[in-house]
Amino acid sequence: MEYLIGQRWVSHADAQLGLGVVVGVDGRRVTLAFPAVGEERTYAMDNAPLTRLRFKDGDHISTVEGVELVVTAVDEHQGLLLYTGLDHHEQEMTVSELELDAFVQLTTPQQRLLNGHFDRHEDFALRVATLQHMHRLQTSPARGLMGSRTSLLPHQVYIAAEVGRRHAPRVLLADEVGLGKTIEAGMIMQQQLLTGRAGRVLVLVPPSLLHQWLVEMLRRFNLHFALFDAERLSEMDESGDGNPFEQEQQVLCSLGLFLDDPERQAQALAAGWDLVVVDEAHHLHWSPQEAGDDYRFVESLAACCVGLLLLTATPEQIGRESHFARLRLLDPARFHDLEAFIAQEEGYRALGDMADALARGEVPADLPSDMDRALPPPELLEQLLDRHGTGRVLFRNTRATVQGFPQRVLHRHPLPLPEAYALAEVDDDARLFPESPYVDDSWLDFDPRVDWLVDTLKAMRPEKALVICARADTAVALEHHLHLRAGIRSAAFYEGLSIIERDRAAAYFADEAGGAQTLVCSEIGSEGRNFQFAQHLILFDLPLNPDLLEQRIGRLDRIGQRGDVQIHVLYLEGSAQETLLDWYDRGIDLFRDSCSAGYLIFTHFEERLRAQLAQRDADFDALLNDTAEFTLRTREELREGRDRLLERNSCRRDVALGLIEEVQSLEDDDTLENYLEALCEAFGVDCEYHSERTQVLRPSEHMLTGHFPGVTDEGTTITFSRERALAREDLVFATWEHPITQEAMDMVHSTELGNAALGTLKLKGVPPGTMLLEALYTVNCVAPRALQVDRFLPLTPIRLLVDARGKQLADLVPHARLNTLIEKVKKHTALAIIKQVQKEVDAKMTLANAIAEERLRDILPAAEARMREELGAELARLEALREVNPSIREEELEYLRYRIDECAVHIRHAGLQLQALRLIITT
Numbered sequence: 013m014e015y016l017i018g019q020r021w022v023s024h025a026d027a028q029l030g031l032g033v034v035v036g037v038d039g040r041r042v043t044l045a046f047p048a049v050g051e052e053r054t055y056a057m058d059n060a061p062l063t064r065l066r067f068k069d070g071d072h073i074s075t076v077e078g079v080e081l082v083v084t085a086v087d088e089h090q091g092l093l094l095y096t097g098l099d100h101h102e103q104e105m106t107v108s109e110l111e112l113d114a115f116v117q118l119t120t121p122q123q124r125l126l127n128g129h130f131d132r133h134e135d136f137a138l139r140v141a142t143l144q145h146m147h148r149l150q151t152s153p154a155r156g157l158m159g160s161r162t163s164l165l166p167h168q169v170y171i172a173a174e175v176g177r178r179h180a181p182r183v184l185l186a187d188e189v190g191l192g193k194t195i196e197a198g199m200i201m202q203q204q205l206l207t208g209r210a211g212r213v214l215v216l217v218p219p220s221l222l223h224q225w226l227v228e229m230l231r232r233f234n235l236h237f238a239l240f241d242a243e244r245l246s247e248m249d250e251s252g253d254g255n256p257f258e259q260e261q262q263v264l265c266s267l268g269l270f271l272d273d274p275e276r277q278a279q280a281l282a283a284g285w286d287l288v289v290v291d292e293a294h295h296l297h298w299s300p301q302e303a304g305d306d307y308r309f310v311e312s313l314a315a316c317c318v319g320l321l322l323l324t325a326t327p328e329q330i331g332r333e334s335h336f337a338r339l340r341l342l343d344p345a346r347f348h349d350l351e352a353f354i355a356q357e358e359g360y361r362a363l364g365d366m367a368d369a370l371a372r373g374e375v376p377a378d379l380p381s382d383m384d385r386a387l388p389p390p391e392l393l394e395q396l397l398d399r400h401g402t403g404r405v406l407f408r409n410t411r412a413t414v415q416g417f418p419q420r421v422l423h424r425h426p427l428p429l430p431e432a433y434a435l436a437e438v439d440d441d442a443r444l445f446p447e448s449p450y451v452d453d454s455w456l457d458f459d460p461r462v463d464w465l466v467d468t469l470k471a472m473r474p475e476k477a478l479v480i481c482a483r484a485d486t487a488v489a490l491e492h493h494l495h496l497r498a499g500i501r502s503a504a505f506y507e508g509l510s511i512i513e514r515d516r517a518a519a520y521f522a523d524e525a526g527g528a529q530t531l532v533c534s535e536i537g538s539e540g541r542n543f544q545f546a547q548h549l550i551l552f553d554l555p556l557n558p559d560l561l562e563q564r565i566g567r568l569d570r571i572g573q574r575g576d577v578q579i580h581v582l583y584l585e586g587s588a589q590e591t592l593l594d595w596y597d598r599g600i601d602l603f604r605d606s607c608s609a610g611y612l613i614f615t616h617f618e619e620r621l622r623a624q625l626a627q628r629d630a631d632f633d634a635l636l637n638d639t640a641e642f643t644l645r646t647r648e649e650l651r652e653g654r655d656r657l658l659e660r661n662s663c664r665r666d667v668a669l670g671l672i673e674e675v676q677s678l679e680d681d682d683t684l685e686n687y688l689e690a691l692c693e694a695f696g697v698d699c700e701y702h703s704e705r706t707q708v709l710r711p712s713e714h715m716l717t718g719h720f721p722g723v724t725d726e727g728t729t730i731t732f733s734r735e736r737a738l739a740r741e742d743l744v745f746a747t748w749e750h751p752i753t754q755e756a757m758d759m760v761h762s763t764e765l766g767n768a769a770l771g772t773l774k775l776k777g778v779p780p781g782t783m784l785l786e787a788l789y790t791v792n793c794v795a796p797r798a799l800q801v802d803r804f805l806p807l808t809p810i811r812l813l814v815d816a817r818g819k820q821l822a823d824l825v826p827h828a829r830l831n832t833l834i835e836k837v838k839k840h841t842a843l844a845i846i847k848q849v850q851k852e853v854d855a856k857m858t859l860a861n862a863i864a865e866e867r868l869r870d871i872l873p874a875a876e877a878r879m880r881e882e883l884g885a886e887l888a889r890l891e892a893l894r895e896v897n898p899s900i901r902e903e904e905l906e907y908l909r910y911r912i913d914e915c916a917v918h919i920r921h922a923g924l925q926l927q928a929l930r931l932i933i934t935t
């Protein structure tokens with residue numbers, strides 16, 4: 013090998029040195045300067061780990077002056093290479109190799125292979141596997157649904173898939189209490205973030221639910237929200253770094269932060285969000301006369317964010333009008349007329365009948381005129397639901413459809429009315445909450461509910477009971493009494509506590525060993541919290557709103573409840589509470605069955621009920637009968653009309669079951685386990701068996717990078733079993749979509765790991781000394797993530813195996829087979845081989861590139877056709893839908909048209925990327 017001063021060489025022993033230049037040749041020694049690292053090294057010529065750097069036509073080079081050229085010709089002059097190329101103005105220029113930038117990164121497979129930077133065959137195989145898995149995940153129907161630590165419940169999976177795949181989803185998630193709206197919102201967010209449809213997310217929740225949300229999002233979805241409270245915001249203000257909302261991508265805070273604070277509102281509005289989520293949205297104040305500050309703020313947010321999820325279990329808690337007002341936030345164009353909305357709801361019964369008939373295979377005579385009667389009934393049913401239902405904006409699943417819920421069992425506990433209460437002058441409020449007029453705690457001494465509570469809790473020990481009362485003062489007094497005077501382990505949960513104190517109290521109650529036996533909550537504890545680990549609910553009083561009562565019961569009667577829910581209602585005989593209990597129990601039958609029309613029924617009878625609460629008389633039985641009859645009728649109407657349609661729209665079981673099956677099949681085989689093991693091996697992470705389908709990952713001394721995603725110094729225990737992950741919170745649930753897997757895959761994809769290898773092989777029928785080149789290409793489409801072009805044009809790995817005569821043998825010798833046959837070659841032999849076959853490799857690469865390009869010519873039009881078919885069908889559907897159901901917003905249509913055009917442009921410009929190259933010599 014001849015060395016001349018000025019030539020450029022790279023060290024294949026240490027790629028980090030950058031590009032060296034020969035600065036001295038002295039007998040048998042050569043000295044190189046490596047300007048990128050400011051070092052000089054001298055080597056013995058006969059075993060220097062150096063390779064001459066020689067660029068070729070089409071390579072990108074850059075000079076010390078920062079000029080970038082695409083090489084068009086290479087000449088040699090007095091032993092030095094001269095590169096001619098075009099800069100980005102298409103100007104031609106020629107530079108000597110002396111002028112090349114020393115910070116060269118040899119990363120392409122061909123450069124690395126030809127310069128002697130070989131990888132292990134295991135790493136080569138890992139790279140190929142990574143690209144194949146990435147491709148498979150990109151095209152999976154279950155994309156975005158695999159990574160949540162939740163049971164796969166059809167109604168949730170359906171909603172997550174249906175809403176999560178929309179661009180800019182704007183929906184009201186209104187499943188009945190405790191059916192998992194938070195989980196659905198998490199699944200939707202996870203999917204939107206994973207697929208790039210959303211990046212910036214703002215979640216607004218009541219203060220008492222902040223931590224519960226924070227924890228649920230993290231442990232179930234690996235979503236790291238920044239929790240903003242007043243303190244953190246003022247610290248951020250002081251730091252002078254500008255708008256705090258612009259400093260985080262996913263923010264969780266309470267709506268209260270913004271009330272009466274126009275400046276904060278302006279900051280949040282200016283920060284721009286892809287998705288805004290509002291929990292317990294029934295609290296937003298609105299009436300036809302006046303909108304509250306909270307409503308107006310959310311309305312401003314709704315106007316400038318693209319996606320909006322509103323969550324409420326009791327959409328009509330404050331009445332139909334405010335239900336309408338929330339729908340208006342989602343789509344002001346569609347929901348602009350309250351009267352029309354109410355009239356339309358009335359037509360749902362007829363639609364429900366038609367849907368039933370179609371489900372039975374009959375085509376009803378009165379089918380809407382926009383529908384094509386010639387279609388088969390299942391398709392007509394799809395169209396009917398799609399075009400005439402409310403499914404696009406409103407999702408509501410009920411216990412009746414979800415099934416598997418335990419019973420609610422009512423226990424009435426009459427107690428004598430103390431004289432002090434009987435004789436007191438009372439108003440409406442004090443009738444229901446007789447202790448409320450007391451400024452001190454003296455009522456504890458004579459109120460029989462207190463002793464009952466103490467005795468019952470003691471008798472129940474160690475079973476846990478949630479106690480709910482309407483007022484914070486009552487909760488505090490009761491808890492003090494239980495705790496200090498009766499020696500019952502208890503905690504209070506009320507609005508006077510800070511958020512952290514509330515969470516501490518809830519955690520103390522949840523603690524199985526040594527925790528509180530009871531938690532005494534004011535009404536704020538009746539909303540959103542998860543207390544299903546308890547089976548006893550003690551209602552110290554009853555609220556004067558059936559939806560609030562439903563929320564209270566929902567704390568225990570929710571997903572995850574394992575036994576029947578025992579509802580104990582304490583009441584003072586002859587008091588307004590007894591009347592209210594009778595009305596709820598015998599009128600609405602709310603203790604046995606949840607009722608979405610509770611508020612409607614309440615408003616219908618409110619006047620008569622209030623009169624009976626003030627003074628029960630002979631009319632009460634009539635009130636009970638009327639209420640029961642009205643309730644029956646209303647439930648029936650809802651079941652026949654709105655709910656029936658909503659249910660069909662809110663969960664299509666067959667679709668959901670198909671998706672669940674897909675997720676399960678990905679989980680059940682051991683591909684991920686084997687793949688992660690190979691990844692760990694490649695990166696120097698120890699993988700130790702823990703128990704069935706569970707491993708401990710630990711950084712080893714030979715860790716390749718400073719960090720492997722998700723692996724801590726102490727070790728991270730991961731399980732591949734969903735069942736175990738649900739039972740054991742401390743284990744990481746490893747799925748294809750867990751950040752560990754995703755980031756590790758990215759680490760392989762975005763670096764050169766495994767992209768160049770050399771080996772030998774004995775192959776029957778192939779003479780020794782034959783050269784084979786195994787090349788893997790992927791389709792490289794540069795496009796904004798939000799367009800999701802990868803749905804139509806995924807990575808599409810193309811594997812070629814070219815022999816010396818240019819024959820393509822990929823199908824004959826599959827990659828997996830090659831992996832089992834290939835043998836390692838010592839580094840110096842490999843370097844000797846590569847020097848000899850340089851020219852041949854170049855020639856075969858040209859050939860391989862041509863074959864791959866030819867394949868690409870088929871792939872791109874097919875991808876465009878697929879995109880046009882899929883998005884075109886979506887567009888046609890939306891256009892048809894819009895004719896009859898204006899809940900489709902014009903922007904949705906416009907965006908879809910724009911997306912089709914943009915996707916087409918990007919698909920046409922897609923190119924190939926050589927991802928990995930392996931040179932094989934037969935022996």
Ligand SMILES: Nc1ncnc2c1ncn2[C@@H]1O[C@H](COP(=O)(O)OP(=O)(O)OP(=O)(O)O)[C@@H](O)[C@H]1O
Nearest residue numbers: 162163189190191192193194195325540542570571
């Ligand atoms: N698929 C699931 N797998 C496991 N647990 C779940 C699942 N869905 C819901 N849960 C649990 O059930 C409980 C109720 O869920 P969630 O809080 O999402 O309900 P919700 O509809 O928002 O309730 P609320 O109406 O009270 O606000 C929570 O403890 C949640 O963690």
